[in-house]
Amino acid sequence: MTKVKSASIAPELDTPTDLPQQSVDKISATLNTLLADAFALYLKTKNFHWHVSGRHFRDYHLLLDEQSEQIFATTDALAERVRKVGGVTLRSIGHIAKLQTIEDNNEDYVPPREMLRELMNDNKKMAAAMRKAHKIVDDCEDAASAGLLENFIDETERRTWFLFEASRQESSNET
Structure with missing residues (x-):
């Protein structure tokens, strides 16, 4: 099967792939949106890390720092995955x-x-x-992206759980 190349990709960035262009376009669009959200969530988490206050300051400051590092670590993997399948990523x-x-908080x-x-x-x-x-x-038969997302889903669920429990603690300890 001959791949029809997208006109928007510079020849120097035209990564070879066996995926059809339609799949490359779908995968790239999907992963780029996740990447944009990862950057937005990273910055919001850092914002809250920098501006948290109160009696649980140390615990929350450390929790949010740990979570922001984890979120930031996903960005390179997502962007590189887009490039590996022949797409272009955020600039x-x-x-x-x-x-x-993900909405900003200003x-x-x-x-x-x-x-x-x-x-x-x-x-x-x-x-x-x-x-x-x-x-x-998965529909595009991109097992590597699917596997990457499975790990990221698990990490995201863990962050959700920790934030839920920490917010319950805050609620139950306040008088």
């Missing part, structure tokens, strides 16, 4: 802003429990998006 903050579905102050709950819901949204992406890459 700028503006490109991220166009694709992200508030001057967010109470710690609300921070945790917002991040918990964002991680739940991210896991749901990864499941949808898994179906798309």
